[in-house]
Amino acid sequence: MTLAYIPSPSTGVVHLGPIPLRGYAFCIILGVFVAVWLGNKRWIARGGKPGTVADIAVWAVPFGLVGGRLYHVVTDYQLYFGEGRNWVDAFKIWEGGLGIWGAIALGAVGAWIGCRRRGIPLPAWADALAPGIALAQAIGRWGNWFNQELYGRATDVPWALKITDGPNRVAGTYHPTFLYESLWCVGVALLVIWADRRFKLGHGRAFALYVAAYCAGRGWIEYMRVDEAHHVLGLRLNVWTAIVVFVLAVTYFILSARLRPGRETVVEPDRDPRPTEPADGTKAGAKAGAKAEPETEAGAKAAPQPAQDKLKKS
Structure with a gap:
């Protein structure tokens, strides 16, 4: 008998009149x-301009959401295209299902576009944002708590997660892998x-450290989960993904150093293509021309008089 446990929300949606507020979406947005807030502080501390992180995030976030959803749908296609399934559910992102691997990969493409437009090196921007992404994931995982998903094996530990009956789940107490x-x-x-x-990490090494450290934890946490997933050589697909990405991140870290x-x-x-103008609004070219005119007049006065004029005077 479990004497203590973490309760699950009775619903993942709160209605404010006709407007539904979904816990999963709220956690993603808050993350x-x-x-962006933490990334902006770190970017300014490294000599960047305020607002640059948010400007580039406008590109990175939509790309990341699309990438995360694509990865989830492709790797768990049976949930949407299997027998008795409705493929339209693949677009219902508010019901859960974002793969961090796809989110980071395609989000990096969006960030690259944003950085290129601003003339900023992508590795430096990624370094500034790295810890903020980790915190965003920490907050986003609570969206799984609202949806009662992605829990681990059955357990009776005091911090077990209580799951109620529902589609594709059986009531009981399980390891709260979302919390881990x-x-x-x-x-x-x-x-x-x-x-x-x-260590003053630079050139993408702070981001590589984040990726490697996250993969190290994701590997053992993923191994505990009991939700349906594809297996390769006895391991869940996401475990293999974590191993491969971990190796790539460590390799990049070493070679970059x-x-x-x-x-x-x-x-x-600091690149400003606009020409600088004096405070009085006079254009630089016009002012230069104005200076040139008096010099011409002075030169004319100083020039020697022609010989004919001298004869007339004599």
């Missing part, structure tokens, strides 16, 4: 705001902030 991952992501954010201050040690000195060059 984005926290990531949320706490792990908070730890990852603190690790990146500490390491960045201690050897090839480009230190940190960027300039992260956002």
Whole structure:
């Protein structure tokens, strides 16, 4: 008998009149705001301009949402295209289902577009945003709590998560893997902030550290989950993804440290294509012309008189 447990919400939706407020969507939105807020502070501390992180996030966030949903639908296609399933449900993002791997991959494409438009190096921007992304994931995982999804094996530990009967789930108490991952992501954010201050990480290494640390935790947490998933050689697909991405992140970290040690000195060059004008509004060209005119007159006065004029006077 379980004496203590974490209760699940009776519903994941709160209605304000005709407007539904979904817990999953609220957690995602709150996570984005926290990531942009912290990323902006870190970007300014590195010499960047206020608002740049938000400007680039306008590109990165939509791309990330699309990428996260695509990864989830492709890797769990049986949930939407299997027998008795409705493919329209693939578009119902508010019901849960965002793959972090796809979100980061396609979100990086959007960030690259935004950085390119501003003349900013993508690795520097990613370094500034890395701990904020980890915190956004920590907050976003609570959306799974609202939807009663992505829990682990049955258990009777005091912090077990109580799940009620519903579609594709059986009532009972289970490991709260959403909570494990949320706490792990908070730890990852603190690790990146500490390491960045201690070792002055640059050229994408803070972001690589975040990716590697997250994958290390995601591997064992994913192994505990009991929701339906594809398996390869006895391991869940996401476990293999975490292993591969971990190796790639560590490899990048090591090679980057050897090839480009230190940190960027300039992260956002001050480029203003507009011509500078005097405070009185006079154009520079006009003012220069005005100066040239008196010089011409003075030159004319100083010029020697022709010989004919001298004869007339004599």
